[in-house]
Amino acid sequence: MSDIIKQSLTELVENIKNKKLSSTDVTKAFIDRSEKSEELNAYITNDFTSALDKAKKFDQKPNFNLKLPGIPMAVKDLFCTKNIKTTAGSKILNNFVPTYESTVTENIWNEGAILLGKLNCDEFAMGSSNETSFFGNVQSPIDKNLVPGGSSGGSASAVAGQLTPVTIGTDTGGSIRQPASFTGIVGLKPTYGSCSRYGIVAFASSLDQAGPMAQNVKDCALLHEVISSYDPKDSTSIDFKRGHYSKELTNNIKGKKIGIPKEYRVDGMPKEIEDLWQRGTQYIKDCGAETIDISLPNTSYALPTYYIVAPAEASSNLARYDGVKYGFRAKGENLIDMYEKTRSEGFGAEVQRRIMIGTYVLSSGYYDAYYLKAQKVRKLIKNDFDEAYKKVDAILTPSTPSSAFKMGEKTNDPVSMYLNDIFTVPVNLAGLPGISIPAGHDSKGYPLGLQIIGKAFDEQNILNIAYAMEEKINFKNKITDWWIK
């Protein structure tokens, strides 16, 4: 059984289809591994008993035409799951059980997958280290007391630690790609409008996108194929022709032009990252593609822009958590008192910080100087990419400006924490797809990732580039199972 958890999603699907493995075998293996991995604190809620039931039911009446036949899967606790507690990592939703299913998870179950449980994340997806969750820090399988990244930290930890074959996260400013990079796995943030936001607890509506996290590019492509769908229930969902991403996956990227943006060479970037990026360009060339130096002149404004737009939307999106209808409610003398106590006790410090920033930048007298200006800069950032894409097919950058850091290292310095997202936020602001693939290790043996940014709706292209590079890089994640007793 122990080798089951080491198999990729693609292998598991094959083995179930060939009846070499049953859904029960696979589900048991991942439950067993998950149970032994409590120290990672990757789960907020598990649904193991019912997962086993579902696996048995699947085996009794298997449908091998499905894309994820009987595959167990844990998902980030930002996706609403019917009759399963959904917390968004917050005390304010500590007791919230949705009566509905998010479109993305619905798509997954419709293809035969089985819910293992809900994975830890930063509170309302606000964080880069999974240290803001009401349910505690998530440990990285890479090393003890190392952060897995965030906000999809539980998801990254669960995939890298082999608690789930694949998973889904959400990415507002890098929340899939950064933790993927920190834990040595693959994470894709799709084009805005590719995956429905229906049923996903909102952080910043114009930036949020769900996406797959996996051990390898092929698994990532397969899961993306399942979750991406046009959904009339989300007004920002886009009805474009979606590809058969896994079937059409190819390592032939000969003749592709890959842009190397000079502005991503930021001050104080560690040499290891610089070298990694350099090696990345070599891999690209080795694959028969061409690299071209490009400029994305407004890159340096992306982070400040993001930290205006995202908190502004969040301050409004989180207004619904007021103790009136569902979730946590503190006792108060009157309505206002109840609001104040509920929200003071129900939200953690980082969430409160962002609500305050957001409220401030939308206030009359400040709106034009902050929010409106940020929207204008956002347009400029998007224009930069549009210009670049006249010359290149995709863009290669590091995923993060550093490898994973130790817990507590940046918790008292929000700005340094925010800097983690410097390479990922421009992609969200421009609504583009970006994928992070593991590309090497730093001197401590921690994983480092490279990011490939594509044109809107061109997921197939960046998946192909990632697939081709993956082959050249031949990355091996160093998982020591340190947490297993």
Place this chain on the structure above:
Amino acid sequence: MSKKNLEYLINRKDNQYEVVIGLEVHAQVLSQSKLFSNSATKFGAEPNTQVSLVDAAFPGMLPVINEFCVKQAIKTGIGLNAKINKRSVFDRKNYFYADLPQGYQISQFKDPIVGEGKVFLDMPNGQKEVGIERLHLEQDAGKSIHDLDPQNTFVDLNRSGVALMEIVSKPDLRSPDEVNAYIKKLRSIMRYLGTCDGNMQEGSLRADVNVSVRPKGSKEFGTRCEIKNVNSIKFMQMAIEYEANRQVDLIEEGKTIDQETRLFDTKKNETRSMRSKEDAHDYRYFPDPDLLPLEVSEKFIEELKNDIPELPDDKMKRFIKEFKLSSYEANILVSDIDTAKYFEEVVAKMGKNKDIKLAVNWITGELFAVLNSKGLEISQSPVSAKNFAILINLIKNGTISGKIAKNVFELMIDGDKDPQKIVEEKGLKQQSDPKALEALIDKIINDNREKAIEYKQGKEKLFGFFVGQAMKASGGKANPQLINEILKKKL
């Protein structure tokens, strides 16, 4: 109020003040489902039975625009002779309240769906044009119920998310009477269009009233106060009267008026300060990122234009021209779409040899009286247009007299009976046979010889006596015209 020129002015010692009024009317869109969800919008349902996850703002729920509501707003814009904006934007208006589940109302702030327009009011001293500033779509909030429990407030979310059109007028209104005419005109237009039922009792139409005063002849506006959420025309008029006088008194006392939001207390008939400008909410408006800008094509608008029925102004012009009605009569008939419909149906059923004047008199007289006394709308009229038309024709062709017709009409009310049948069954047909009437009159003259002599000697008043006797003898069925003729001849 100076009656002569119908100007509404407030007089204090030597000073005369003009009142300037602008209205923000909230009209509930007539639609099966809400603006951004598919919950029902029926009035009077059990609390919280018409609430979707979207209306209650559950985590991860997203708004999806109801195309029908968009069409309704555009149609209303067309009815208000207004510019339709092909691109409009939904914004979030952020504030906390227990009956506002999202913590924000989705509204349109900078870019409304409908721009400037105008409506025309028929006032006693002529037509008055009132400018429309804009019309935008927004969600209604839920309802907080404070009086069911001493400790708790209850919240009913049935109304939460229902589509409203906010119609903002320019500050063009100058009197409570004009406000009355304006609201009625808006209501009439929207009922013609089927975009709002205009039912003020059910809250489908309510208004925020902006009032300021200025010395007569002044071109500058005074400081205005906004009276929130007034839900009847009568209360609007009362609130304006009170508020205008309050402001004039302040000016006369040498004080200044604070720009503020006020509430109208219907029991005490006064307005009270709700919050000052300094306390005004900062709503932190910003474009709703869950919704893309609303874009409509020229073709979409054109198709809606083709769908617009004849509206009150055009109908009135046509009635005057086609039926030779006075503008007063035409106005009464067109102001309510159902009255206009009834009238036109009567006209159609009367056939070729019709007396439209007579029909109008009977509709605005007898029919309205009956509806009034029974508290019915014309759409619920106990007498159908068809039978009504038959009755008018019976009068017109001399089958029955107007007086008999009134009796017949009363019998018709009970079960919409055919007047022709009533006349036949009750033998009410008018006696128009000259020979029979002559015999009848001969007898009366014979029986009242002394009076006949007196009449001949000059006591002309007695003519009426003989007419009365003749009618009485005929059981009211005698053709009064013939009676007159015969009497004149015989006496």
